Amino acid sequence: MIATTRYQLALLAHSQRYLPPLIAFLAVLGVLYTSRDAPVLPEFAVSGGALLVVTCWLTIALADVEDPAQRLVTLSHTRGPWVLVAAFGLATLACSAVLTVVSLLWATLVHGGVPAAELGLGALAHAACAFTGLAVGLPCSRLLVPRIGYTVVSALLLLAVVLLVRWVPLVNPMLRALAGEQPSAGGVVTALMTTAVALAVSATAVSVRVRFA
Template identity: 60%
Template sequence: MIRYQLALLAHSQRWLPPLLAYVIMLGVLYSDPGSEARPLFGVSAGALTVVACWLAIALIDAEDPTQRLITRVHAGGLSTVITGIVAAIGLCCAVLMVVPLLWAALVHTGFTAAVLVDGVLAHSACAAAGVAIGLPCSRLVLPRIGYTVLTALAALGVVLLTRWVPVVNPMLRALLGTGSRSAVVLGLLGGVALLALSAAGTGWWVRRRG
């Protein structure tokens, strides 16, 4: 199922716009070798939230309802399909996460193991949050692209910009400022919890509607 989802995403070519935007952003962001890596990780991790959400929606919406039903039957259940989607996007985000981490390690000064750990945790948390937003904003729940765009933008705005939502914003603020690593760890736990809740809720909605 993971191989199928990756092949479906690659064939659809819907990964190209977010990938180009992400690479261009990294080129601008990490162009100064004298800047500290930890605050830069906060920006690139936040961008990965948007990319992960985009990829999740693009992958799910690449199938029409009839094809999705066939996939569900062959997979043996909706849970397998959703797990395959989450795992496929997770692999894509893991590859995208390596780029800023490796770039900072090779170019930027003052790069330590602790900074690397913070970068891995932050990007992983943001990727999980992005996929969590993308699942219910996709055609699995919202049948029209207009509703998808508006809902995804609103959800991303809440997660990225609102302090009282304990998932992404407090963690990114800690990376951009002088926050402790506990905020980063809590951000990862929040992202994983949000992803699990989103996957379960999306599956429940699809079964109820079907």
Template identity: 45%
Template sequence: MIALVRYQLAMLWHSQRYLPPVLLYLGMTAILYSDNSGPALPGYAVTCGALLVVAGWLTIALVDVEDTVQRALTATHVRSMYRMLFGIVLAALVCSVGLAVLTVVWSEIAHGFGYAPSDLGIGLLAHVACAVFGIALALPCSGLVIRRIGYAVAAAGVLFGIALLAKWIPLAFPLLLALSADSASAALLIRSALVAGCVLVVSAFLVTTWFVRRA
């Protein structure tokens, strides 16, 4: 599995499809923390929402970096379409965790190393949870399900908007609201992480089953 993740990361690196989302994210982070004198959690609400979108963008890029023939060869080599998709999810998660760690460290340096360790821990886990939401929602918008890029972008925009803004669907919105109010609790963070993990498992299973049956 490590070899598969390294292969996916190498494909993404050489394709350079990671550059637009990562550069936009880094630029937004630089602006946000150019004068970081406030509390940690409200700032993390902004970057968590942004990372959800970036993680989804990277997931779609990872899926679409291979054409149909290459994808079939990769699935044959690893002996399972489910395993191949698991490798894609892990590769996207590795990139997202790296950006999450960078964000938390950046905010701490910009604040003069004045944040409480608990706030840093909550921020890091919140970023990872939002990244998992982004990966889960991006899978059904990828080339495995939607082959036209215009439809994929529209579908991803709708799903990301629901995850970030819909009060009636408890995805990322409750966590982002608590962060912006500087009142995120460990219980809410754990619940959000569990929901994100469940959504990812269901999304990966349904997408892979759909792709295998259609193929």
């Protein structure tokens, strides 16, 4: 598992497909974190939403690095599609974790310090958003969708649903609470658990589909 994850990270680094989402995320942070006196929780809501989109983007970029023939070779060297999909997930989440740290540190520096409780809420909110982005990106990638046009359309539609539709119990309620500066630790933890379940379902479905493809 570790070797496969390292291989996926090496593929992503060599392909340089991480650069567009990285630049886009840093641009969002540069516009977002400008005022020392601005409330930090609404900023974490925006940063978390941006991380969701970027994580989905990174997932699709990583899954699409190898063409179908190369992926068959990779599958033959793993113990099945479960390991491959798990390696995709771990590699993407590692990148998302780095971006989360960048966002939290940037906020801390701009605001001259952030209370530990708010940093904790921000970290958990970003983790929930990363889980959701991965859950959306896996089924929209080449693992299931063979054409890039269909990938873009399906990813945009799913991202719009999870970010904007209030009755979808993933990250929308949590982000709205953060934006209104009325979050609760229980609500953020619930969002984290819900998104973890969604990610598990997504990864399992994609693994089954790859196995029988």
